[in-house]
Amino acid sequence: MKRKQGLLFVVSAPSGAGKTSLCRAITDSLENFTHSISYATRKPRPGEIDGRDYYFVSQQRFQDMISAGDFAEWAEVHSNLYGTSRRVLDDMVEKGIDVILDIDTQGAKQIKPKYETAVFVFIMPPSLEILEERLRNRKSDHEKEILKRMGRAREEIKDYPMYDYVIVNRDFDRALTELRSIIIAERCRMRLVNSAWIEGMI
Amino acid sequence: MKRKQGLLFVVSAPSGAGKTSLCRAITDSLENFTHSISYATRKPRPGEIDGRDYYFVSQQRFQDMISAGDFAEWAEVHSNLYGTSRRVLDDMVEKGIDVILDIDTQGAKQIKPKYETAVFVFIMPPSLEILEERLRNRKSDHEKEILKRMGRAREEIKDYPMYDYVIVNRDFDRALTELRSIIIAERCRMRLVNSAWIEGMI
Numbered sequence: 001m002k003r004k005q006g007l008l009f010v011v012s013a014p015s016g017a018g019k020t021s022l023c024r025a026i027t028d029s030l031e032n033f034t035h036s037i038s039y040a041t042r043k044p045r046p047g048e049i050d051g052r053d054y055y056f057v058s059q060q061r062f063q064d065m066i067s068a069g070d071f072a073e074w075a076e077v078h079s080n081l082y083g084t085s086r087r088v089l090d091d092m093v094e095k096g097i098d099v100i101l102d103i104d105t106q107g108a109k110q111i112k113p114k115y116e117t118a119v120f121v122f123i124m125p126p127s128l129e130i131l132e133e134r135l136r137n138r139k140s141d142h143e144k145e146i147l148k149r150m151g152r153a154r155e156e157i158k159d160y161p162m163y164d165y166v167i168v169n170r171d172f173d174r175a176l177t178e179l180r181s182i183i184i185a186e187r188c189r190m191r192l193v194n195s196a197w198i199e200g201m202i
Numbered sequence: 203m204k205r206k207q208g209l210l211f212v213v214s215a216p217s218g219a220g221k222t223s224l225c226r227a228i229t230d231s232l233e234n235f236t237h238s239i240s241y242a243t244r245k246p247r248p249g250e251i252d253g254r255d256y257y258f259v260s261q262q263r264f265q266d267m268i269s270a271g272d273f274a275e276w277a278e279v280h281s282n283l284y285g286t287s288r289r290v291l292d293d294m295v296e297k298g299i300d301v302i303l304d305i306d307t308q309g310a311k312q313i314k315p316k317y318e319t320a321v322f323v324f325i326m327p328p329s330l331e332i333l334e335e336r337l338r339n340r341k342s343d344h345e346k347e348i349l350k351r352m353g354r355a356r357e358e359i360k361d362y363p364m365y366d367y368v369i370v371n372r373d374f375d376r377a378l379t380e381l382r383s384i385i386i387a388e389r390c391r392m393r394l395v396n397s398a399w400i401e402g403m404i
Contacts, residue, residue, distance in 0.1 A: 121390075122392070124400070127403075128403050154403065154404050157400060157403055157404050158404050160392070160395075160400055161392070163392055164391070164392055165387065165391060165392060166390060166392050167390055177386065178387075178390050180383070181382070181383035181385075181386035181387045182387040182390060183383075184380055184383035184384075184387075185367065185380075185383045185384040185386075185388070186387070188367045188368060188369055188384060189367060189368075190362070190363070190365055190366055190367060190368050193362075193368050198326070198359060198362055201329075201330050201356065201359055202356050202359050202360050
């Protein structure tokens, strides 16, 4: 009953809602599953590794990739560019591997018309106050940066209706269970079943 | 973020596919969740308890309940009648409790137009050969009964396209994880979110 095509899971969230940690943890805990690595023009944060967290590229290289139509989606976030390689994505899906895309709502809007069966998951913080607290605890951002992120969080949350599922990240383990459940459930969708196998029984 | 209404999960399967064991195990492992107890006119099997497994009632009482419009669904299976009380179901849903209905495909067809948001799950045996083997291992059925059940299994499987999800019960623990995942995922559906809560943030 191996499926011919992999599934695409698009996960978005305001920064600080825990999206990156959740997507990393889920990738380690599921078979036949991978996390799409985005291209980014920003500098790596402490602990981030090129080729694991992002492909860090120059502004010029990124612009060339846009011109060549290399991106399935790309977006500008806080003056940095982020994008997903169309070829890498299509390769995975064709191999029957499920892929999780950890992208912002601008990117998600570009994926929606291109990949009709993609599943959209929005991670919400329990409240804006908790979101702000988490951003402050990161200590990597300056005050001005935090205010900018909070403004953007409100903008991103406005796009919530386009998502299929919502996970409120109050407790990490619970949120992880919910994300894993969404993936396992979507793999059980009737539309993915090999109907020749069932028809052969009746 | 408590939901106003409970969700309805309808689980069907040919007998021997493991539906009853799965539904019982799932009920014990989730909060705010219950298993709807059907009315039945057949005699209890060894180990079955009235009020836990079924409400065992007479043919006459069942017919009276049909006439009174008491059933959300009812069906005749192997000359026995089975039905779900409409009042019990509506009470649970109104209290915000999620309910699992372990019913055959005839019953599922009656639920579909009445409860538009119900989620339909079909449990498949890995093959008809394994289904027959499981029925024989039960040792509670005679040869003629087994053949009748196999014929009915094929009939039930024909109704698979009306279901939202399919679980192939090759391994009990895996099937249980899949059923639990479907329930947890459906609870995360965007349409269930309290939009006033999100709108209040933006």
